[in-house]
Amino acid sequence: MRKGIETLLIGAALFLCAGQVAWAQTAPDVRIGSTRTESRLVEVAVVDFSLTGSDTLGFGAMASKVINFDLGFSGFFKAVPQREFILEYDAKDRKNGTVDYDAWKTISSNFLVKGKIIPEDETKIAVEVVVYDLQRRQMDFGKRYTGPVSMYRQILHQFSDDFLYRYAGETGVARSKMLFISAVRGRKELMVVDYDGDNPRQLTTERTLVLSPAWNHANKNLALFTTYRYRNPDLYVMDLTNMQRYPLSTAVGLNSTGDWSPDGTRVAFALSKQGNTDIYIVNADGRGLTRLTSERSAELNPSWSPDGQKLAFTSDMGGTPQIYIMNTDGTGRERFSYTGRYCDGAAWSPKGDMIAYASLVYDNFDIVVQQIRDRAAQIITEGYGKGNSESPSWAPDGRHLAFSSTNSGNRQLYISGLTGGAPLPITNLPGGGSQPSWGP
8 A cells, every 4th residue: 555655756846835845755864752741742733735626525624634643643743733823824834935934833843744635637636745844944855645535544644654754763553454343233243444433344244243353464454253144153264355254263162362373374262162262273274273271261362472472361260360371382371460350352562562451450441551571560541431441452563552442331442552641532333343453
């Protein structure tokens, strides 16, 4: 997708104001640190993009809204809230044919983003964006993106990721999506949605119960899910490019809570074909089934470490459900969670340094993030509502989490950073949202 909608113009010209400016290279130009507090966030003023012709779809205002959300969610930048001043200063810039750096610095101390939308035909669009450094009083870089009109939001997300990479040296998640479960006409179906909650779409029509989606990060076209379509909880793989699917495990009994190995060649999942629920590993083609646990207790919800050497999972072998860790050959089991009397749904950070899980700490389930090295735990949803928060899933950057929560009454999807701040609801669907799997 990146290659299809992005075109970097070197040495071309852009006329967002009357003066001519040159396009700049977009190599990382890291100017900010990796740990930010609210008072130290880099301020960015984003202007509604101009459009050649009539803006009947509201694309100009959509640009500032989407980019402001993306940059704010990154944890490095702060959107300028004074919209009336932004509109006023932009109008003056257009009239005078130049950027009034002194005026813009009164509301944003760091950067100014302007853009122009150019329809190429009825189905294609070009978006030209420039960034001005208000401290250096100069245009800093610019890019031209092209693609289908239907991809306009993705083009904006692409710019947000480019901006984050250039100034923070971090890979963004603005173009990522999530799998999740939602009720459609009373039946749980597999859905997909953009990371910010836009464009939810139904992927299955099982007309029964679908559970436990998992996105393959090594092959983003593949997804796991459990379906009761054939009156048994069977584990299936779906090709997201053509919606074709094939069974991975259909043994009588539970076949569920699957998770792809980091290289995408194996799946760890829970299977109860011998009466008890245990953790198994199988190859992506359904062959080579290997049993890892054989306790009298129930083991399920496995999650791979990013190096592919260990699994975190849920077990009640100690009396109550808790998070355990073991090697992928079933050896070296040890208890990991001690925060809360009921813990479930482990998700190993893609950076390998933390495991997130849901924990019944007080009267409700909260999302806990626990360090691998020193086992220090942080409740990131504490104090934000009285609902149950469950099913954490890491963003590809390892700095954000998605989870489901009943804070608003009906269970919906939320996203959150790890450094504080209220979790953001991203769905408000009649059928709710649960069990997110944050994809690449």
